Amino acid sequence: xxxxxxxEEAIGRLEKLPAKTKERIFKKIIxxxxxxxxxxxxxxxxxxxxxxxxxxxxxxxxxxEDVNCDxxxxxxxxxxxxx
Numbered sequence: 001x002x003x004x005x006x007x008e009e010a011i012g013r014l015e016k017l018p019a020k021t022k023e024r025i026f027k028k029i030i031x032x033x034x035x036x037x038x039x040x041x042x043x044x045x046x047x048x049x050x051x052x053x054x055x056x057x058x059x060x061x062x063x064x065e066d067v068n069c070d071x072x073x074x075x076x077x078x079x080x081x082x083x
Contacts, residue, residue, distance in 0.1 A: 002033045002062070017056075025053045029060075036062050 006014075014022050028051060032039035040049035040060055051058040 002036055004029055004033055021054065021056070025056060025058060028053050029058060036060070 014025065017025070028039070032051065036049070040051045040058075040062060042049050043059070047061070049060050049062050051060065
């Protein structure tokens, strides 16, 4: 299972959203921990991934399983962008 790490920008943007929207996006990201490649789609010509949630997109760097976070698990680092 992957570990989700939110960067400062993602946290700031999430905090500005309405509660229901914030909760929906957060739940989708957390649900992707088991298999992020099933939920996230690779962005064309880039190394990161996107996840659609209503009118918003979550942009994430997903480390392969052989790259570990500080706690020894694999990482999803989410950078939340509004598109």
